[in-house]
Amino acid sequence: MGTNVTWLGHNAWSIETSGKTLLLDPFLNDSPTAPVKADAVTADYILLSHGHGDHLGDTVDIAKRTGAVVLTNFEVSQWLGKKGVPAEKLIGLNPGGGSKQPFGHAKFTIAHHSSSMPDGSYGGVPGGFLLTLEDARIYFACDTALFLDMKLIGASPLDLAVLPIGDMFTMGPEDSIDAIKLLNPKRVAPCHYNTWPPIAQDAAAWAATVQSHTAATPVVLEPGGVINL
Ligand code: NI
Ligand code: MN
Secondary structure (H helix, E strand, C coil): CCCEEEECCCCCEEEEECCEEEEECCCCCCCCCCCCCHHHCCCCEEECCCCCHHHHCCHHHHHHHHCCEEEEEHHHHHHHHHCCCCHHHEEEECCCCEEEECCEEEEEEECCCCCECCCCCECCCCEEEEEEECCCEEEECCCCCCCCCHHHHCCCCCCEEEEECCCCCCCCHHHHHHHHHHHCCCEEEEECCCCCHHHCCCHHHHHHHHHHHCCCEECCCCCCCEEEC
């Protein structure tokens, strides 16, 4: 059947698996690099890592239009409820907790970062997502520093790890190499870079270092590019 993972720029991804579409951090309309606008995407599920605007993005509008179930942290789920996303469509997680769904299992993993909502209200604890799908195991680190516990996530085989490499707001390219060594994924894709000048990075140089210093295969996409698993 296969799983398709499409980069929508920054930390926005669309995952098609088991007949379902999952959107991760759908920052589209205000993203300088997103290849689609929010009204053109479909979603059965939205995975939202934290409340910062470059991740929350168009979540409220997409959730209302599509009726997608939103998996995020508890505080962000409460905030989305106040914005009119129906309570029965909200799943509020906390780090280490997951949810079994028809597409597989989504675990909210730890992330070292901050989280607040665009209106300044408390956004709870940020996270990443570890997806155990029918035919693939995928880790989206989302906004985080490098942390040693990535070794636990890599203790079972990963088909794909998606890591930020932009530096400044998240880990940069050098720390991502250590992250890859801890995670030991088959393939690794970079994100959260080249969206704006402060997080500009040379992805080709990063890929060369991945190839020479780790066992993983780097996959550098352009926005709109797809990884087939
Ligand atoms: Ni952030
Ligand atoms: Mn971010």
